[in-house]
Amino acid sequence: MRQKVIFGNWKMNGNKEGLISFLKKVEKAIKKSDVKAGLALPFTLLETGINKAKIIDIAAQNVHFATNGAYTGEVSIAMLKEINTKYVVIGHSERREMFGETDDTVNKKAIELIKAGITPIICCGETLEIKEAKKTVTWVNGQIKKAYKNISPSDALKTIIAYEPIWAIGTGKTATANDAEIVCQKIRENLAKIYDEKVADQITIQYGGSVNPSNISELMSQKNIDGALVGGASLKADDFIALINYKK
Ligand SMILES: O=C[C@H](O)COP(=O)(O)O
Structure with missing residues (x-):
């Protein structure tokens, strides 16, 4: 059975003092949790x-795929590795929309991260326009196919997928648990086509988009939703504790 993996994504929020007290409070409260908890930090x-974190895994929110060079403002995989980073979120819709991330760069980043032993959390998701045109599954499966280009089955197992419908991010509009489940199921079927059912069955697929303490239980009860990538609600310690300790 796949373990639930719930990551907060602080985006461009937070400071050192706040993080230290957040970790102290949260880690005390989630000690016995069977959920893998993580935080993607600036x-x-x-x-x-x-x-400082003893239980919570820490992720970066971006990385460059090149080894080094003239990429002003960027951070390399080796730099993240040097400080022991275990996860990196790649292809988040905000990076695609505002910072030129493409399916091709997502694929390059995924390949290089896997080589370095860092787990990529590969984001995908459709706009409202695509959803309304009923093209969600085609769109998302296209993103997944490109993200996993030239990635072997054994390496695919070293990745996590986050399905985040763009229209649900930061809007308070969550996909219904059933709608999110259907897309996650389709992503798994697509992975089974790219690889095989055994591989597809082992890959963690998170849902993201206005996840909060009141909708987490229903989302997590879905067969193909293995966790969440949470923005806004991960910024407050009490909410994050409620997410990790969600009622099963
Ligand atoms: O990475 C997290 C997602 O963008 C979701 O953000 P949100 O929970 O604030 O909607």
């Missing part, structure tokens, strides 16, 4: 998070 908070 670059400047990564080292503090990695050094």
Whole structure:
């Protein structure tokens, strides 16, 4: 059975002092949880998070695929590895929309991260326009196919997928648990076509988009939803605790 993996994504929020007290409070409250908890932090908070967190896994929110070079403002995989980063979120819709992330760069990043032993959390998801045109599954499966290009079955097992419908991010509009489940199921079927059922069955697929303490239980009860990537509700310690300790 796949373990539930719930990651907060702080986006461009937070500071050192706040993170330290957040970790203290949250880790005390989730000690006995069987859920894997993680936090995707801004670059400047990564080292503090990695050094202070005992239970929570720390993720970066972006990385460059190149080894080094003239990429002003970017951070390399080796730089993240040097501080012991275990996960990196790639292809988040905000990075695709505002910072030129493409399916091709997502694929390059995934390949290089896997080589470095870092788990990529590969984001995918459709706009409202695509949803209304009833093209969600085609769109998302296209993103997945491109993200996994030239990735072997054994390496595919070292990845996580986050399905995040763009229209549900930060809007308070969550996909219904059933709608989210259907897309996650289709992603798994697509993985079975790219690889095989055994591989598809082992890959963690998270849902993201206005997840909060009141809808987490229903979302997590779905067969193909293996966790969540949570923005807004992960910023408050009490809400994050409620998410990790969700009622089963
Ligand atoms: O990475 C997280 C997602 O963008 C979801 O954000 P949200 O929970 O604020 O809607």
